Every structure is written in structure tokens, then in C-alpha cells.
Amino acid sequence: MKRRDFLKTTATGAAAVGVTAGAATLASPAIATGKIQWKMVTAWPKNLPGPGVAAQMLADRITTLSGGRLEVKLFAAGELVPGRGVFDAVSEGTAELYHAVPAYWGSKSKGILLFGSQPFGLRADEQFGWLAHGGGQELYDEMYGRFGLKPFLCGNSGPQWQGWFRNEITSVDDLKGLKFRTTGLASEMCAKLGMSVQAMGGRAMFQAMQSGALDAGEFIGPWTDSALGFYQIAKNYYWPGVGEPSSAEECAVNMEAYNALPEDLKGAVKIACESLYNPVWTEYTTKHAAALKQLVETKDVQVKKLPEDVIIAMGNAAGEVISELRGDSDELVKRITESFITYRKSVASYMVYADNGQMNARALNYTY
Known part of the structure; x- marks a missing residue:
């Protein structure tokens, strides 16, 4: 998607009048010539490269896999409800399903954040x-069931970046007091290092950096970030994004609406989500790589690696965050955290020989 086309469509979405999540209740499925019609609300501007594109792909795939019997119409952020209101809107029945990321719902339960x-x-x-x-889906279902939702992962951005910084980062001291945009458990990690963390959408982040209300921030990665124009304000683009080694996108369906479907249409929703996970992830990877090249070659972006002592300090802070989750007063949050830790430990020990070994070998200096 060209950036001018994205900006044109987002301007239309921003002008739409929103309603509160509790302003409507879930109507009986609208039937038109034998079709069930569902509304999908999203946390994204329409056609935002990355998540906005993926949301439309999901709406189209559910419609296609159902043979047109379950027709999903997408409403971008602000068209029906605000982007950060989609969880409540689907829980309360304003719409049947949403597309967003678990990282936005920490106010509901910190246990949710681990699924993203x-x-x-x-x-x-x-x-x-x-x-x-590894048992995660059962815990995912149990947590979201508290809110009348049936959740599915349906994509992933892959490794995110540490973000856009006006000034260079040379030590942990440079982070203290830094006004920084991030979300999820990464925000808690950053706060422990003395950063002043704020959560906001991508367009709001651009405006806040432009005005000086933010010193730095991360959103997703080169493909999406270039469309939002962060390079116009800050030229230092830092990696690795240790706060989010990946970021899963999710679809959550109103439980009442989901249970009312016949089994084959439930299957269509499930398969649509699962079958998009890899295509969405690999599209991000492919387009991030191309976008980074353009940012460096045509926008004078300076790609910089975080100093090792900063990464270690972030790792120690992250360890504190996870330790606090293990001691959470909510028994379900404890079980989610233990399941995550067990799985992470298992795959981390294997990846030393598998993916880590391959990537280290590929980085050696040889003719190829």
C-alpha cells in the first residue's frame, strides 16, 4: 500500500463519529438472503500497513471460508467505536468480533499481556x-471467558524495534526520565528503569513526538513505522526491540454470537484465524526488510544497536516484571505465568542448537 493511500483512508476514519461500547447490545444475527452478518471492530486506522491490512484480510477470509454464509464487515478505529474500546464493545455486544493485540488489555488483567x-x-x-x-490456548480461553469472549491468535509482527529516539542512547542513565511510548509488559520493564512511559496509538505517537511531548517511542517495525512517518522527527532507530521479541495479533469473538453459530461456521472462524498467522507474520518480515532498506537509503535513518549494558539492565527489569506476575493475587494469572515460563525455558534450551545456531552460522564471513 502506498503511504498517500493510507493517509487518505485514515483521514476518512478519523472523521467518523464514534459511539461508546455500551451504547448498543448485540442484536440477533442480521440475515440477508440466508447470510449471517457480523461487525468487526479494530484497534487500527483503516488499511494501516501491517495490522490494518491484516484485519481486513481476516474479515475477508472468514467470509470466504464460510462460503459467504458468515459475512464480516470491518469497521476501523473510530468508525463504530474507538480503537481502545474494541474489547469492551465485543464483550458487551456492540460488535461480534474485534482485531487488536493483547498488549492493549492490561487494565483487564495483567495475565492477558502474556498472550501477546x-x-x-x-x-x-x-x-x-x-x-x-504447550497448554496456552486453554488458559487463553479461560482468561477471556471471564469477559464473554472467545480468543484466537491470527497474526504476528515478528520482532519489534526498540524504537525512534531523538538522541543517542549510550548508557542506562540516558533512559532515566525519558518520555517514551510503548505498551504491555514492555511498559513495566521500561518504568523500572526510570522511563516515563505513555501508551497511545501510532498517529498520536507521531503528534506527541512532533510536539515534544515524547522523547522517543516504539510502535511496530520499519514497514508500519515508515507509513506513519516517524523518521521525519527522529533519525535514531534502535534495535533489538527486547520489550517485544514478537507481538501477536488477536481476534476475539463475542461468546454468545460464537456459540450461536453452527459447528462448520465456528470452524471457519477458527481456521481463518489460524491460517492467517503465518502469512501475516511472513508479510511483516518481508516488508519490514524492504522498508528498512528504504529508510536507510532515502530517509537518512541511522540504525543503531542498544549498548550491551542497557540490554542487560532491561533484561533484569524484565525479570522483575515476570517475578511479580508469578506472585500475582489472581490464581489464573499465576498459572498463565508458570505455563509461559515453562514453555520459554524448554524452547530456549533447544534454540541454542536450532535457530540460534543457524543464524550465527549465516552471519559468518564467507562467500555465498
């Missing part, structure tokens, strides 16, 4: 592996 990303945590394939093969 964890500082120094799971890669995209490992995140899906935990849910599909």
Missing part, C-alpha cells in the same frame, strides 16, 4: 507453539 508479547520472551513461532502445543 513478553520482554525477552517468545518469538512469533514460539508464541503460537505455546498456545497450540
Whole structure:
């Protein structure tokens, strides 16, 4: 998608009048010529490269896999409800399903945050592996069931970046008091290092950095970040994004609406989500790589690695965050955390020989 096309569509979405999540209740499925019609609300501007594109892909895939019997219409952030209001809107019945990320719902329960990303945590394939093969999906269902939702992972951005910084980072001291945008458990990690953390959407982050209300911030990665224009304000682009080694995207369905479906249409929703996880992840990877090249070659972006002592300090802070989750007063949050830690430990020991070994070998100096 060209950036001018994205900006044109986001301007339309921003002008739409929103309603509160509790302003409507879930109506009986609208039937038109034998079709069930569902509303999907999203946390993204329409056609935002990355998550906005993925949300439309999901709406289209559910419609296609159902043979057109379950028709999903997408409403971007602000068109029906605000982007950060989609969880409540679907829980309360304003819409039947949403597309967002678990990192936005920490106010509901900190246990939710682990299903999206964890500082120094799971890669995209490992995140899906935990849910599909390590007992994570059952815990995911149990947590979201508290809110009348049936959740599915449906994509992943892969490794995120540490973000855009006006000034260079040379030591841990440079982080103290830094006004920084991030979300999820990464925000707690950063706060422990003395950073002043704020959560906001991508367009709001651009405006806050432009005005000086933010010193730095991370959103997703080169493909999405370039579309939002962060390079116009800050030229120092730092890696690795240890706060989010991957970031899963999710679809959550109103439980009442989901249970009212016949079994084959329930299957269509499930398969649509699962079958998009890898295509979405690999599209991010492919387009991030191309976008980074353009940012460096045409926008004078300076790609910089965080100093090792900063990474270690972040790792220690992340360890404190996870330790606090293990001691949470909510028994379900404890079980989610223990399941995550067990799976992380298992795959981390194997990856030393598998993916880590391959990537280290590929980085050696030889003719190829």
C-alpha cells in the first residue's frame, strides 16, 4: 500500500463519529438472503500497513471460508467505536468480533499481556507453539471467558524495534526520565528503569513526538513505522526491540454470537484465524526488510544497536516484571505465568542448537 493511500483512508476514519461500547447490545444475527452478518471492530486506522491490512484480510477470509454464509464487515478505529474500546464493545455486544493485540488489555488483567508479547520472551513461532502445543490456548480461553469472549491468535509482527529516539542512547542513565511510548509488559520493564512511559496509538505517537511531548517511542517495525512517518522527527532507530521479541495479533469473538453459530461456521472462524498467522507474520518480515532498506537509503535513518549494558539492565527489569506476575493475587494469572515460563525455558534450551545456531552460522564471513 502506498503511504498517500493510507493517509487518505485514515483521514476518512478519523472523521467518523464514534459511539461508546455500551451504547448498543448485540442484536440477533442480521440475515440477508440466508447470510449471517457480523461487525468487526479494530484497534487500527483503516488499511494501516501491517495490522490494518491484516484485519481486513481476516474479515475477508472468514467470509470466504464460510462460503459467504458468515459475512464480516470491518469497521476501523473510530468508525463504530474507538480503537481502545474494541474489547469492551465485543464483550458487551456492540460488535461480534474485534482485531487488536493483547498488549492493549492490561487494565483487564495483567495475565492477558502474556498472550501477546513478553520482554525477552517468545518469538512469533514460539508464541503460537505455546498456545497450540504447550497448554496456552486453554488458559487463553479461560482468561477471556471471564469477559464473554472467545480468543484466537491470527497474526504476528515478528520482532519489534526498540524504537525512534531523538538522541543517542549510550548508557542506562540516558533512559532515566525519558518520555517514551510503548505498551504491555514492555511498559513495566521500561518504568523500572526510570522511563516515563505513555501508551497511545501510532498517529498520536507521531503528534506527541512532533510536539515534544515524547522523547522517543516504539510502535511496530520499519514497514508500519515508515507509513506513519516517524523518521521525519527522529533519525535514531534502535534495535533489538527486547520489550517485544514478537507481538501477536488477536481476534476475539463475542461468546454468545460464537456459540450461536453452527459447528462448520465456528470452524471457519477458527481456521481463518489460524491460517492467517503465518502469512501475516511472513508479510511483516518481508516488508519490514524492504522498508528498512528504504529508510536507510532515502530517509537518512541511522540504525543503531542498544549498548550491551542497557540490554542487560532491561533484561533484569524484565525479570522483575515476570517475578511479580508469578506472585500475582489472581490464581489464573499465576498459572498463565508458570505455563509461559515453562514453555520459554524448554524452547530456549533447544534454540541454542536450532535457530540460534543457524543464524550465527549465516552471519559468518564467507562467500555465498
